[in-house]
Amino acid sequence: MSELHAHILVIEDDPxxxxxxxxxxxxxxxxxxxxxxxxRGLIAAGTRRxxxxxxxxxxxxxxxxxxxxxFRTWSTTPVIVLSARSAESDKINALDAGADDYLVKPFGSGELMARVRAQLRRHLHQTPSGDSTIRFGELELDLVRRQLSKRGTLVHLTPIEYKLLTYLAGQPDRVITHSHLLKAVWGPGHGEDTHYVRVHMANLRKKVEANPSMPQHLLTEVGVGYRFVNR
Structure with missing residues (x-):
């Protein structure tokens, strides 16, 4: 499979x-x-892979x-949800179930293909197991030394900020919900403390983004969570 020619399963009842x-x-x-x-979708997913x-x-x-x-019990293949349901609770439920992205109907072909390309890039070019460095913009995240540098100069991160950045950067282009971030970074007892994420994300953006009010890498999915974009 290449990004230019992928096999894509469409599960939709509206012809x-x-x-x-x-x-x-x-x-x-x-x-x-x-x-x-x-x-039929599950059968097709199992047979066509x-x-x-x-x-x-x-x-x-x-x-x-x-x-x-x-599907998530046996596959990590990206899933993009298309739905007329626009409530935040529906988005969160789908993303927490394991969806990678969520597009509300009606949608245009351009937006759909942008989401498809992003997920195929993520699936094809995930950081190899032997690569300990994630580069984005002018920044370099060294997973062995546990440090971030910008144009060769170290950027001080608190332990929480480092955990947030590595968790998001390890899953580029995927929407990560507040609850997933809280459980991954703070532990299972903090599933509802969304203000923790907002405060630390604001501080992290000040260190990572050229313009924190218009972030290029740590993007907000309003009411749902965050998405890391490597550009």
């Missing part, structure tokens, strides 16, 4: 939307496979979040 998504994907050289129910899944939540035989939970 009009399914057709639109298929044509959009194929216009950029991808091969698409289709399913119109949760059960796609490089990416595009998933509707409102399927006739079950909630798409249930597909994600079952």
């Amino acid at each position: 009009t939307i399914r057709h639109f998504v298929r044509l959009t994907l194929e216009s950029e050289g991808h091969e698409s496979h289709e399913a119109d129910t949760l059960r 796609p490089d990416l899944v595009v998933l509707d939540l409102g399927l006739p035989d079950g909630d798409g979040a249930n597909f994600i939970r079952e």
Whole structure:
């Protein structure tokens, strides 16, 4: 599989939307496979082993979040949710179940393909096990020395800031919910303390971003969490 030619499974019960998504994907050289129910989606995912899944939540035989939970028991393949549900609680539920991104209907072909490209890049170019350095912008994060430098000058990070940055940077282009960050950085007893994340993220941005009020790397997904972008 290459980013230019991926096998993508589209699970959507609306034939009009399914057709639109298929044509959009194929216009950029991808091969698409289709399913119109949760059960058929799971079968197709198991037999075809796609490089990416595009998933509707409102399927006739079950909630798409249930597909994600079952799929995540055996696959790390990226999942992009397409849904008419725009409530923050629905986004958080899907992302906590294991979705990588969430796009609200109606959506344009340009936005869909930008999300697809981002997830394929993340899946294809994850940091190799032997590579201990993550580079983004003018910054270099050394995972062995546990330090961040900007144009060769060390940037002091607190232990919490370092944990936040490494957790996000290790999963580029993926939306990480507040609850996932809290559990990963502070532990399972802090699942509701979202103000912890906001305070430390604000401090981290001051050290990482050229303009903290217009971040380029540590992006906010309003009401949901954060996304690290390597650019």
